[in-house]
Structures are given as structure tokens and as C-alpha cells.
Amino acid sequence: MLLWEGVMEFVAVAERESFTSAAKQLGISTAQVSRQISALETRLSTKLFYRTTRKVSLTEEGQIYYRHCRQVIDGLEEAERAITSLRDKPQGLVKLTAPVTYGEQFIMPLLNDFQLQYPEVAISVDLTNQQVDLVEAGYDLAIRLGHLSSSSMMAKKLTSRTQYVCASPQYLATYGTPHSLSELSQHNCLLGNHDHWRFQESDKAKSVKVGGSLRCNSGYGLLDAALKGLGLVQLPDYYVSEALASGRLVAVLTQYQEPEEGIWALYPHNRHLSPKVRMLVDYLAQGLDNSL
Template sequence: MDKLQAMKVFCRVYEAESFKVASESLDISRPMVTRYINALEDDLGAKLLHRNTRNISVTHAGKLYYQHCINILEAIEEAEGELGDLTQQPKGHLRLSVPMDFGLSHMVPILNEFSQLYPDITLEVDFSDKRVDLTESGIDLAVRGGDLGGDQFIARPLCTMRGYVCVSPMYLERKGVPQHPTDLMQHDCLIYTNAPYANKWSFNSSEEAFDVSVHGALMANNGSALTRLAVAGAGIIMQPDFLVERYLESGELVSLFDEYETFTGQFYAVYAERKLQPKKVRLLIDFLLEKLQSPA
């Protein structure tokens, strides 16, 4: 039995609480995962996991053994990492999760540049607005915006975002110009259904703060689609700067109510806390920080 590989398998099963997830993330078969766990238990003379057809639970011995395994594996990785930093080009498979709209508008060129700099690192990118569980999915690094939901991970700020209320000149010619945010109740608004309160738009100034109930005939779970609909004159949107800035610059959209703040947020690089991150992950985090924190 390859003891180190068996330890890695056990740690992955322990963290994911699933033989299936462990087999998928480690790219080995489920029977092989079972054989590694059985071999460890036979070698140790102790039960590490209780399992049935529905779930698994960790024994007291399993919890103790997990801590020893983590310490051993991290010590080996640290030693290899220090030597590898000196002697090897970074390589390996790196799984990344990014939001759909922000990923397409800002991450694609950055990831392309990163891939050219480090051709031996294989990037597997999941473009999705769905919040992923880093432990269960095997994701090495996630870019997330807004509320992180109290996840027990390290979150490093990458860049900020600000919301704008935008509309096309052709819509204003047809429907008139709203003079105050409350006038939006009489206009066609394009609703982003992934927002926590999709039909309530918030406005804040030094003098007042209030919500406006909006409605419209078009709703979608994709901000890029709503922005393009707004450019076509379908209605008024509230979307982040990274989606609307180029249309504002071209004049295809105009901003309304600039004296009010709508929503602001932050994008973060989120990853599991470890004594030593793999070099490929550290390189990508530093690269994202450099590119996204730059004023350019």
C-alpha cells in the first residue's frame, strides 16, 4: 500500500464526508477509495470511519489520525514546495470558480495572460453564479462577490464594484426621463432575479435612504443579458460598473440618479486555509491581486 496516497485519500474522504466526492476530486475509482481506507484501518488496527449506504461518520480514532495525516502531508508539501520553487517550473491542475458576468468581462483576459506565463499549469474554470462549496467540489480557488456567507475560508479583497441605474437614450425618448428614483415605479425595469431582493432597489444619499419597488415585463438571472436588453431600449437596469461602464462611455447607456449610491460590493479571492498553499495557487492569487487591484 502507498501509505502517503492512502493518507491523502482518507483526508479527502474526511473533509468531503463522501467517498464519491473523494473519488471524483482525486480522479480515482470509488472501489479504489474503499481499498485505501480498508488498508489503512487494517494497518492501524482501528476503525477510522463508520459508513452505511447513506452517509459516513468519523470515529474518534479517525479524527486523531486526520490531524496527524494533515501535519505529515503539509510537512512533505512544504519541503517539496521549497525545493520546487528553486528548481521547477510551476505545474499541475488548478480548479477555479468565478462568477459568470465578472468572469467573462474581467477574468478571461487575466486568465489568458496567466496561462501564457505558466503553460504547465492547467486551468479548469467554472463560470457560474452558483455559490460552490470549496471542500466538496475540489475547487482550489474561488472568486466571489458580495456577502461571503460566513464561510470558514481565507478571503482576500481583489477589487470593488458599484451599482448604476442605467437606461438607453432611445428609451428616454419614448418613455420620458424619471426625475426621482421613486418615478421608477412608473417605468419598465429589467429585474435581475439572482439579487436577494430582486424587486427592491435601494438608494442612499447624505440626506435620505429608501427602497423603491420596481417591476417590468422582463426578468433574467444574467446581468449581461439585462444590460444588452437595456442597450436595446427594453427598460431601465440596476447593474454593476463592470457590466455597464463601456456602454456608458460609448453613450449607448446613460446613468440616472448619480447623486444617490445604490449598491457597492467587493470581489474576493477565497481559498481554504493551509499552512502552505500549493505554488500554483499562490501564483494565481498574487496574479489576480496584481491585475485587479491596479488602477488600470
């Protein structure tokens, strides 16, 4: 029992960043929480929190200890749910990360709907285009787009996307329509974060270096530029599908289009999915499949 003393209090303080809030969550006094944390730090011979009058935050050692304790508690919560048949009522915190624009447009609306259906689930979302370390940062889940680099993460495909090269009818009328990849060098190509566009030629992946008068890390910024006739753009379907359907953009070089690429849910290889995370992943897969 000594190993468990102070663990629940420690996790509550780590997640609430407050001794007072942790005490309210656990239904005990703030003084009792403080005593348990102090005893735990003494037993571990390690300082777990930085404490100021305004903020409580984890030390580096505290972050490591929290990740392990959180996994153990998640395991216990799952065991209780299995015994009490609560798999259809997910509970607890899910921490996830997703790309900014895709997260705003597709992931957040589904997460909000999920919480309306399962109000006992708390969700913490970090929208970032940085490839964060899930284990190091303590995430349960990450949404990733396109080709996955090899890693120790497990992946579940949620849906897929297709990349289009397109331009406005006005641009094509003025500068002509490219019919081969070599002709891209003669066109103003609107760039995102990369100087190369991906294609498939003779069943083999091909990367073509392009250049132009605009570089922008916003898909919507590039879309607007293409709609205004500034050049060719390569963007995923969820940016350009409406403009293609209405004729405001025209797809070109479709014979060199890459096959569909996946949109994925990633989670740590050594972490068994809890019911709340598994149900959320399934919910996202169904919702994304219906939205495209």
C-alpha cells in the same frame, strides 16, 4: 510510515478517477496501485471508492479522507518548494470556482494567460452562480462579487465594481428621466434575480423594490433590453461601461449610487495558501485591476 502507505496512490486515483491514470502519474503499475488502495481500505475499515468497469468515484468517506490527505500533501509540497526555492515556479493543481458570466469574461482569460506563464500548474475551474461550500467541495479558491456574507472564509480584494442605473436615450425621451428613488415606481425596471435595487441615500444604504415587464438572470440579456429602449436597468460597470461611454446608455440617479463594492478571492480560513494559489491570487488581482 504505516500512516503514509497508500496515501499518494489514493490521492492520485481520487484526482484522476482512474487506477490506470494514477499509476502512470506515479510511475508504478496499476496492480501496485490497486494493492495499496485495498490495503488502505482494509486498514481504515472503510470503502473509499465506488468501482465500476467505466468509472471510479469517491464514497462519502473517501471524499472526507481525500480533503484531509490533499491538505497534508499540499503542506509537504509547499515545504519542498520553500527548501528548493521553487516559489517562483508554481506547480500542481488549483481548483477554483467563479460566477459564470464574470468568470467567462474576466477570470478565464487571466487563468489561460497564467497557465501559459506557468505551464506546470493545472487548473480546474467550475463556473457557477451557486454559492458552493469550498471546504466541502474541495476548492482552493472562489471568486465572489459584491457584498460578502459573514463566514469562516478568508477574503482578499481583487478589484472593485460600481453599479449603474441606466437607460437608452430613446427610453428617457419617451418616459422621462427619474430624479428621485420614489419615481422608480413610475418606470419599467428590467429585473435580474432580485426585486430590489440597492442605493445610498443620506450616507445610508437603501433598498428599493422595483418592477417591470422583463425578468432575466442574464446580465447581457438585460443589457440588450435596455439598449433597445425597453426600460431602466441596474447593472455593474463591466456590463455597461462601453455603452455609457458611447452614449447608447445614459446613467441616471447617480446621486444615489452605492460606493464601489469589492470583487474578492475567498479561501478557507484554516488553509494556509500554497505558493501556487498565492501567486495565482496576486496574478488575478493585477490582471483585474488593469482590465477595468
